Amino acid sequence: MRVLALLLATLAVGLLAIGITLYLSWQLEGSGAAINAAGSLRMRTYRMALTLEHYASTRDPQLNTRLRAEDSDFRQTLELLRKGDPGRPLYLPDTPAVRQRFAEIEQDYARLSRHWFLPVEAGQPLQDWQAFRTDADQFVDRINDLVLSIEQLNTRRTLWLRSSQMFLVAMAVAGAFGQIYLMFLLIFRPLERLRGGISRMTEKDFTVRLPVESRDEFGEVQHSFNRMADRLEEAYGSLALRVEEKTAELNAQNGELSLLYDVVAFVNRxxxxxxxxxxxxxxxxxxxxxxxxxxxxxxxxxxxxxxxxxxxxxxxxxxxxxxxxxxxxxxxxxxxxxxxxxxxxxxxxxxxxxxxxxxxxxxxxxxxxxxxxxxxxxxxxxxxxxxxxxxxxxxxxxxxxxxxxALDNLRLAARDKELAVSEERNLMAQGLHDSIAQGLSFLNLQVQMLDDSLKRNATSEAQEIVPLLRAGVTESYEDVRELLLNFRTRLQEGDLPGSMQTVIDKFRKQTGIATSLKLTGQGRPLLADQQLQLLFILQEALSNVRKHSQATLVEVTLHNDTPLELMIRDNGRGFDEVEMARRAERHVGLNIMRERAERLGAQLDLINDKGVSVVLTMQRAVVTQGEGANV
The missing domain is CATH 3.30.450.40 (GAF domain)
Structure with missing residues (x-):
């Protein structure tokens, strides 16, 4: 604020000095124009005197007209000096001496006009030409006195103007030095102290303090610097302790995170x-x-x-x-x-x-x-x-x-395994009950009939029963082998085509039926359980071909795309659709295949056209990494 007040005061003094200089210049210019106008009155006076002298000797009427024109010009010049002309500028100095002399000139001119000009304008002869010249010389002397007084006043004003200009020069020099000194005193020295304090603080000297010598902005800055130094000294004094505390806290948190990550990684094994x-x-x-x-x-x-x-x-x-x-x-x-x-x-x-x-x-x-x-x-x-x-x-x-x-996941995984084993055992139990049990029931009935025939010595009936017994035992034996094959089936990861080929090769050796496998498509992998269910459906379909179709050719096609399609087609005799519908509940193998298809979320269809085609259609399921295998 002090610097601002000083600058404003210097500006005010400078503007005042400049205003005075401008005023004096304006006064000098107006007075100079007044001197010229007043000087022209002398010329006009002598011109009118010559006109009167010429009139006195010639009595020319035209000179009367010229005299009136010269009188009019003289009066206009007096009027201009009286009122002034701000546009030029032109005005008489407003001093008592000048105004007094100008008033005397106006009075003398009025007397001269009444005594000399009016008679001439009226056409009367000029009475005493020498007396007029005497009056004219006295009148010019009064005009000279007026001009001289204005010139003297201008001389004093010129001196004032020069003095004000010298004052401006002196004030400019003094102001420059004063401002330099004040800037050094009020700005540069506090800034230098502040820079020195910051430099010492940079060198970790937190004991540095700045003297507060004023209450202005720099005083507030110095006071704020001292408060900052106090806080920095306090903070630096406890910095080592706080760093040690934070380091210990971070080490503890890192140790806890390490323990947490270790335990999480361990429980997921x-x-x-x-x-x-x-x-x-x-x-x-x-x-x-x-x-x-x-x-x-x-x-x-x-x-x-x-x-x-x-x-x-x-x-x-x-x-x-x-x-x-x-x-x-x-x-x-x-x-x-x-x-x-x-x-x-x-x-x-x-x-x-x-x-x-x-x-x-x-x-x-x-x-x-x-x-x-x-x-x-x-x-x-x-x-x-x-x-x-x-x-x-x-x-x-x-x-x-x-x-x-982790413990709950182990429990759920064990429960899932138990459920899967229970479901598989249920399917196997159905197969045992509805296939082998029926075969054994048939054999039991045939044995009773054989026993009855032997008791009655009906040898021919006994001979007819023995082939039936042999066929029943053979069929039951084949059923047992198929069930054992299902129990022993294991699917290696990514080996569904190989496992399907193994099943087909065993079927070909057991039955002698020509069987082929065709793989198409490059779809996404299936889950291992899904692949196993597909393998069981293939086994069951081939078992039905062996038991019922009397086929000589079987074609197996797996189209691995969206949707996935598995088709087992034979060239056998087909089936009676009416009889199939009537005995639907007794077709154990077909029911088992349909249950497996439901577990896959797939659709199982039988096509009875020049043989039987078993078609399984399944939309692709989303699998996670590591759970599926490529088909």
Whole structure:
């Protein structure tokens, strides 16, 4: 603000001096024009005097007219000097002496006009020419006095103008030096101090402070710099401690992330639940520095917790009855997601717990959960008291959730396997019941008839029954071989064409029927279970060809595209569609193929035209990497 005020004051003084100079110049210009106009009055006076002298000697009337014109010009010049002309500019100086002399000139001219010009204008003769010349000379002297007074005034104003110009020059020089000094004093010196302070602070000298000598902007900057230096000194003093704290915190977080990634990678490996719990427990013991630990899984039906694995746990705790009762042990989490930390500190009159008797002072327990299901609990036993932070508590909860999800996935995978085995066994049971059981029932009936014929000595009837028995035994034998083949069928990854060729080769050797395999298309891979169901449908269709078709040629075509199509076509005798519809429930093989097609989400059609064509049509399913095999 001080610099701004100084600049404004300097500007005001400079503008004032310039205004005075302009005013004086304007005054001088107007006075100079007035001197010229007043000087012209002398010329006009002498001109009128010559005109009167000529008139006095000649009495020419035209001179009268010229005299009136000269009188008019003289009066206009007087009027111009009286009022002035701002446009030129032209005006008399407004001083008493000048105005007095100008008034005397106007009065003398009025007297001269009455005494000399009016008679001449009236045509009267000029009485005394010498007296007029005397009056004219006196009148010119008065005009000279007026011009002289204006010139003297202009001389003084010229001196003032020069003085103001010299003052402007002096003020410009003084102002320049003054501004330079003030700029140095008010700006450059504070900036230099500020630069020096910043330079010292750059060299980590946080003790530097700037003197606050004013309350202007630079004073505020210096004060702010000092406050900044105070804070930097304080911050730098505690920087090492904070860096150490942050480094320790980051190391702890990195360690926790490393533990979390390690546990997540471990629980996603294919392994048994025992190994899964053992590996997670060992990692937790190593990380938290626990002296012992255990993993117990909850039986939801019996509401009991069974020990899955333990490390360093005394036998007394492993077999303790209270630890088997879920929510009966004081260190078991009462709610999902709750971490329990129990201090085993003895209190007067209170019986010690079995954990305290085993030498543990602290037990930390956290749940094993999968979604809303509480699956078990992990306990960490410490011989000494250990503080578990909130972040570690969250880590324990997260690890318990990952272990719970892994255990639940193992349970679901085992259940899926059991369901798949149960469904396959159900299909095999249907095959045993509806094919072999019927054959055995037929053989039993034929044996009874043979026994009856032998008792009646009906040898001819017995001889007719024996071929039937032999054919029934042969058919049952073939059925058993096919079922055993289905049981033994295994599909290697990416080997569906090879497995289909193996089935076809066995069929050709058993029956002697010419059989071919044709593969087309380059579609996406199928799941392993889908490929196995396709192989079972092929086996069942070939079995039906052997039993019923009396064919000599079989063509198998697999078109691997969208949709996928499997066709087994023979040149046999076909079937009676009316009889087929009537005995639909007794066609075990066809029902099994349709059940397998439903499991694939496919459509199974029978075409009875110059033989039988079994056509399976299936839309392609989306597979994940590693689950399917190329056809």
């Amino acid at each position: 294919p392994q048994t639940s025992q190994n899964l719990c053992q590996g997670v427990l060992e990692r937790l013991l190593a990380w938290f520095g626990a002296d012992a630990g255990s993993v117990r899984v909850i039986d939801p039906l019996k509401q009991s917790a069974w020990l899955m694995t333990s490390v360093g746990l005394p036998e007394s705790l492993q077999e303790a009855e209270i630890c088997r009762r879920h929510e009966g042990c004081h260190c078991a989490p009462a709610r999902k997601g709750e971490v329990v930390i129990v201090q085993m500190l003895p209190h007067p009159g209170q019986a010690s717990s079995i954990c305290a008797e085993a030498g543990f002072q602290q037990v930390s327990a956290f749940p094993i959960s999968a979604g809303d299901n509480h699956l078990g609990v992990i306990t960490l036993h410490f011989a000494d008291k250990r503080v578990v932070s909130e972040r570690e508590t969250q880590l324990l909860t997260t690890l318990g959730q990952h272990l719970g999800i």
